[in-house]
Amino acid sequence: MMEGRMSTRILDEIGANADDDAVRAFLLDVLYREAEGLRWWKDFYMRMIAEHCEVGERQDENRNDKD
Amino acid sequence: MRIETIRIRNYRQFRNLRLSFDKRGQHDLHVIIGRNGTGKTNLLNAINWCLYGDEPHLSRSSQQLPLLNLSCIEHTESGSSCVVFVELSVTSDDGKQLVFKRRAEYTVHKDRDAAIPQLAKPESLEVRLLDDRGNTKLLSDEEAESCVERFVPKRLRDFFFFDGERLDNYFREATAQNIRYAVHGISQIDLLQRMENRLETVVKDLRKSAGKQNPRIDVARQLLEKTEGELAEAEKEIEESKTQGAIARSRIQEYEERLRAVPDVASLQKERDDLKEQREQVERFRAAKVKDKEALLVHYATILPLWDAIAESKRIISVKRQNREVPPPVHRVFLEKILKSKRCTICGRELGPESEERVKELLHDIRLSSDVAQQLMFMEPSLRTFEGSIREFAQSIGRVTKEIDRYESDLARIERRLGEIDRNLESYNVDAIREWHQKRKTFEHIRAQIQRRLGSLERHKTDLEKKVRIFDEQLDKELKREEKVMRLRRELDFCEKASKVARRTKETILAETRERLEYETSSTFLELLWKKGTFSGVEIGEDYDINVTHAMGYPCLGSLSAAERELLALSFTLALHGVSGFSSPILIDTPVARVSDVHRVNFASVLSEVSADRQIVLLFTPAEYSDDISGSLDQLASTRISLRLSSDETETSAEVL
Numbered sequence: 220m221m222e223g224r225m226s227t228r229i230l231d232e233i234g235a236n237a238d239d240d241a242v243r244a245f246l247l248d249v250l251y252r253e254a255e256g257l258r259w260w261k262d263f264y265m266r267m268i269a270e271h272c273e274v275g276e277r278q279d280e281n282r283n284d285k286d
Numbered sequence: 287m288r289i290e291t292i293r294i295r296n297y298r299q300f301r302n303l304r305l306s307f308d309k310r311g312q313h314d315l316h317v318i319i320g321r322n323g324t325g326k327t328n329l330l331n332a333i334n335w336c337l338y339g340d341e342p343h344l345s346r347s348s349q350q351l352p353l354l355n356l357s358c359i360e361h362t363e364s365g366s367s368c369v370v371f372v373e374l375s376v377t378s379d380d381g382k383q384l385v386f387k388r389r390a391e392y393t394v395h396k397d398r399d400a401a402i403p404q405l406a407k408p409e410s411l412e413v414r415l416l417d418d419r420g421n422t423k424l425l426s427d428e429e430a431e432s433c434v435e436r437f438v439p440k441r442l443r444d445f446f447f448f449d450g451e452r453l454d455n456y457f458r459e460a461t462a463q464n465i466r467y468a469v470h471g472i473s474q475i476d477l478l479q480r481m482e483n484r485l486e487t488v489v490k491d492l493r494k495s496a497g498k499q500n501p502r503i504d505v506a507r508q509l510l511e512k513t514e515g516e517l518a519e520a521e522k523e524i525e526e527s528k529t530q531g532a533i534a535r536s537r538i539q540e541y542e543e544r545l546r547a548v549p550d551v552a553s554l555q556k557e558r559d560d561l562k563e564q565r566e567q568v569e570r571f572r573a574a575k576v577k578d579k580e581a582l583l584v585h586y587a588t589i590l591p592l593w594d595a596i597a598e599s600k601r602i603i604s605v606k607r608q609n610r611e612v613p614p615p616v617h618r619v620f621l622e623k624i625l626k627s628k629r630c631t632i633c634g635r636e637l638g639p640e641s642e643e644r645v646k647e648l649l650h651d652i653r654l655s656s657d658v659a660q661q662l663m664f665m666e667p668s669l670r671t672f673e674g675s676i677r678e679f680a681q682s683i684g685r686v687t688k689e690i691d692r693y694e695s696d697l698a699r700i701e702r703r704l705g706e707i708d709r710n711l712e713s714y715n716v717d718a719i720r721e722w723h724q725k726r727k728t729f730e731h732i733r734a735q736i737q738r739r740l741g742s743l744e745r746h747k748t749d750l751e752k753k754v755r756i757f758d759e760q761l762d763k764e765l766k767r768e769e770k771v772m773r774l775r776r777e778l779d780f781c782e783k784a785s786k787v788a789r790r791t792k793e794t795i796l797a798e799t800r801e802r803l804e805y806e807t808s809s810t811f812l813e814l815l816w817k818k819g820t821f822s823g824v825e826i827g828e829d830y831d832i833n834v835t836h837a838m839g840y841p842c843l844g845s846l847s848a849a850e851r852e853l854l855a856l857s858f859t860l861a862l863h864g865v866s867g868f869s870s871p872i873l874i875d876t877p878v879a880r881v882s883d884v885h886r887v888n889f890a891s892v893l894s895e896v897s898a899d900r901q902i903v904l905l906f907t908p909a910e911y912s913d914d915i916s917g918s919l920d921q922l923a924s925t926r927i928s929l930r931l932s933s934d935e936t937e938t939s940a941e942v943l
Contacts, residue, residue, distance in 0.1 A: 228798075229474055232791045242783050246481070253477045256432035264488050272780045 241275030287437070287869045288314060288901040290383075293373040296355040297332050298348065299325035299938040305927060307903065313922040315897035318905045318940075320929030325938045326905040329929075330447055330875045336372035336388045337434045339409055343449045343875070354392045354403040357936035364396035367406050376437065379869055383416035386434060438870045441467045445859040450852065450876040466830040468862060473799040478792040485785040492778045493761070496771040503764045503771065510757035517750040524743050527736050532831050534733040539833075541726035543845045551711065551719050558707045565700045572693035579686045586679040593676055596669050603662050603669075621649045799865060800826055806861035807832075807854075814853045814892055824854070832858070849885040852877075856889070860896060871901035878910055890915050894922045 230247060237243035245267055257263060289307055294300040307316045320326045328348060331341040352359065358368050371389035378384060391407040413425040413433045425433055438446045445468065470476050490511065497504030624630060624645055628637050637645065765775045808824040815821065822835045834854065836842040846854065859872065877893070878886045893902055906915070920926070926943040
């Protein structure tokens with residue numbers, strides 16, 4: 220509802236600052252949920268960290284395999 | 287985002303009120319006109335109560351009255367209950383409908399002397415969300431509050447719902463903190479900050495979990511967290527010192543501005559003292575000259591009365607000489623001596639026959655004159671001497687009189703200037719000015735102390751940062767050694783990376799927002815002013831302290847007129863809107879109360895321009911809605927509403943004009 224220009228700006232800037240895809244995806248997921256209002260934040264964060272960390276690891280492994 | 291309707295039931299003057307703000311034409315501009323006491327400001331309070339549960343613009347008279355409408359209390363039987371609610375229907379930019387509604391229930395207790403409403407059910411806020419398909423979602427408690435925060439964040443509300451009467455005080459009272467909140471809020475830095483803080487908590491939890499697996503990890507963790515704690519303390523102290531420094535700076539500025547507006551008392555006092563000294567000196571000179579004059583008069587006192595006698599004597603001699611009754615002015619003895627020696631006693635030459643004959647004739651003539659004539663002849667040189675003296679007196683007395691006149695004119699000039707200075711000093715409170723000087727000095731001293739403290743804190747912070755890096759590396763080594771915590775270590779690394787990105791993003795956006803806000807505020811403010819050359823711009827410093835720079839280069843926020851401050855607040859608000867992309871409506875109560883002349887029309891024309899892009903609701907008194915204002919707004923306004931108070935002053939009704 221209140222996503223103004225700055226929200227887009229934040230998303231763009233996160234995209235520019237994060238060179239790790241998994242970190243970028245994690246931050247965007249969390250940011251959207253924070254903007255909506257997050258009540259049980261700790262569980263959500265732990266789950267997101269675990270999920271994205273795993274994705275990141277898999278991506279690293281795939282990259283290593285290709286190399 | 288726009289307000290479609292406001293419905294109010296039993297809230298203060300409003301027994302049952304519904305205001306619609308339909309947009310007609312290009313301008314989303316709405317004018318509400320009402321005399322004092324009809325509830326214009328309470329309309330502003332009603333919106334605040336609905337959204338945030340408080341009434342920040344409550345007048346002293348309203349503070350003494352219950353929130354429940356008086357007419358409702360009167361018409362409710364004792365023991366019965368009454369519901370108060372304010373409902374705000376809003377349309378979001380993407381066409382979704384939101385209804386914010388706060389309600390409270392009161393029970394009215396009556397006895398012979400009084401009717402007292404008591405809160406029966408606590409106030410509650412609910413938000414109804416209507417999607418495109420007509421489905422309704424009901425939000426309450428924290429979810430509803432979070433929705434309000436996304437409509438207009440509470441700490442930014444002063445930039446959206448103004449009270450014109452108080453607006454001119456906003457930047458006078460504003461601390462850097464207000465601006466910081468505004469910048470953080472509009473740039474949604476809060477989200478990033480919250481994310482960063484939560485990631486920090488998660489990192490601590492992960493470290494603790496790892497510490498449970500291995501005591502060496504736990505020792506390294508404790509050491510790191512202890513130092514991190516000290517670092518956080520130092521950072522907090524630095525922030526506090528910066529805030530204190532900003533306060534001291536703004537106070538110094540305030541006193542400097544006050545002192546700039548009054549004469550330099552010290553230099554006026556000095557001039558006064560110098561003038562007094564000069565007056566004494568001139569008075570001394572004048573007294574000396576008066577004495578000289580008196581001495582002259584005394585000196586010539588015996589001769590002066592003879593002036594007429596001398597003139598008469600000289601006249602008689604002159605007449606007698608013309609009648610040849612007076613011998614030529616030559617002494618007989620002198621002539622006899624010349625004839626006897628046959629030589630001129632003056633040039634020493636011998637007398638020739640012709641000259642001798644002439645001297646004899648002269649002697650003959652003198653012998654012929656009477657004794658009186660002789661006397662007169664001898665008197666003449668003395669008379670001439672006296673006459674000379676008297677003429678000399680006239681010159682001397684004229685000169686002295688002139689000097690006395692000059693000293694008297696100097697004294698009059700000094701007296702005039704002393705009078706001016708006294709009046710000038712009397713019109714200002716000299717004691718207060720002295721106190722301002724003193725306070726400025728005190729705050730300068732405080733600021734210097736804070737600067738020194740900041741220097742040592744910054745050094746301490748750098749040391750702690752180094753320590754944190756070392757302990758972090760130690761912890762990392764310990765974590766790497768322990769196979770069991772491999773997973774935790776990866777998650778920790780991940781969190782730290784994410785936290786770093788969030789921090790970098792936050793810093794970039796913050797700097798960018800501040801700069802854009804400064805630029806937009808400055809250009810709008812300079813555009814709005816009719817005195818184009820007075821100010822050179824608006825600055826929002828690194829510490830978020832806002833200031834207006836005079837064309838001469840000095841900061842002059844405190845010396846802005848009420849109208850200028852209102853224009854500044856409006857410029858800042860418009861800049862906030864522009865930079866944030868927030869399209870929330872602007873509601874201004876008594877917008878031009880403190881604005882006069884050219885600024886009024888300027889203000890009205892700017893607001894009409896702004897209403898082309900966003901909803902503006904203006905609440906005027908009839909006196910405020912003068913011809914020059916109505917001339918420009920009547921044509922543009924989508925709605926014009928008049929508020930009227932009932933004859934018993936308990937209920938306000940609205941009439942669409």
